[in-house]
Amino acid sequence: MSLKNKHIVVTGAGRGIGAAIVDALSAEGAKISLMGRSLESLQAKAAELAEAQAISVDVTDSGAIAHAFEQAREGFGPIDILVNNAGQAHTAPAHKMDDDLWRRMMAVNLDSVFYCSREALKDMQPRNSGKIINIASTAALKGYGYVSAYVAAKHGTLGLTRSMALENAAKGITINAVCPGYTETDIVKDSIATIMEKTGRTEEEARAELTASNPQGRLVQPEEVANAVLWLCQPGSESVTGQAIAVAGGEVM
Structure with a gap:
C-alpha cells in the first residue's frame, strides 16, 4: 500500500471527482481528512473508507480553514499531502x-x-517533504465562453501552482495541477441543464455540445482524474512539479 499512514486532506471530498479521489487514495492505505460544506455527505463518504474523518468547513473563509486544519491534525497528525479539489x-x-x-x-x-x-x-516545509495537487480544469489552459470568472480563477490557480512549485522545489515539496476536461459530475449536469434552459436543446443535444470538445467524443470519468492524482501522490513522481496535467482526451496539448 503505497500511501500507508500518509495523512491526506481532500477538499470538496463528498461527491464527484473528490469522492473518486478519496476512494483511490484510501485503497492505497492513506488516512484521509475529507473537507467540504456538507457534513452529512462527508460523513457518509468517510464511513466507506478504512481511515477517514469528516470536517465541515467553508473553504472561502481563511479563519475557518485554519481551524479545520487544526482539527485534521488532531485526528491524523501533520498533513503529508493536500488535494485542493473544491470548486x-x-x-x-x-x-x-x-x-x-x-x-x-x-x-x-x-x-x-x-x-x-x-x-x-x-x-510540509519543516519536514522538507510533501505534495500539493490542485484540481484546476482545462479552464486553466484555455478560454471558455460564458464562464469567464471561473476561467480566470482557474488560470490563477495554475499560476499559483507554478509559483509555489518554484518556491518549494528545493524543500522536497512538489506542487502540480491536474486539469480535467468536461467530467461526469454534478457541475457538468448543471451545465447541461443551463444549456437546455437557455437554448431549448434536448439533454442529448446539450451533452453532445460538451463532448464535442473532447477528441475522444465523451465525458471524462471521475476515476480517470483520480488516477492522475493518485500517481502524483505516490512515490516515484518526485521530479514532477509545477506541471499542468490535462485529463481531457486530447482537448488540450
Whole structure:
C-alpha cells in the first residue's frame, strides 16, 4: 500500500471527482481528512473508507480553514499531502456578471487553494517533504465562453501552482495541477441543464455540445482524474512539479 499512514486532506471530498479521489487514495492505505460544506455527505463518504474523518468547513473563509486544519491534525497528525479539489462553476457573459458572482468564483476556485496550501505548507516545509495537487480544469489552459470568472480563477490557480512549485522545489515539496476536461459530475449536469434552459436543446443535444470538445467524443470519468492524482501522490513522481496535467482526451496539448 503505497500511501500507508500518509495523512491526506481532500477538499470538496463528498461527491464527484473528490469522492473518486478519496476512494483511490484510501485503497492505497492513506488516512484521509475529507473537507467540504456538507457534513452529512462527508460523513457518509468517510464511513466507506478504512481511515477517514469528516470536517465541515467553508473553504472561502481563511479563519475557518485554519481551524479545520487544526482539527485534521488532531485526528491524523501533520498533513503529508493536500488535494485542493473544491470548486464551483456558474455561467454569465462577462458584461452581465455582477460583483457577487465574480467574487464567489474567485473565492471558491482560487482563494480556497491559497488558504489551504498555506496551511498545509506549515507542516510540509519543516519536514522538507510533501505534495500539493490542485484540481484546476482545462479552464486553466484555455478560454471558455460564458464562464469567464471561473476561467480566470482557474488560470490563477495554475499560476499559483507554478509559483509555489518554484518556491518549494528545493524543500522536497512538489506542487502540480491536474486539469480535467468536461467530467461526469454534478457541475457538468448543471451545465447541461443551463444549456437546455437557455437554448431549448434536448439533454442529448446539450451533452453532445460538451463532448464535442473532447477528441475522444465523451465525458471524462471521475476515476480517470483520480488516477492522475493518485500517481502524483505516490512515490516515484518526485521530479514532477509545477506541471499542468490535462485529463481531457486530447482537448488540450
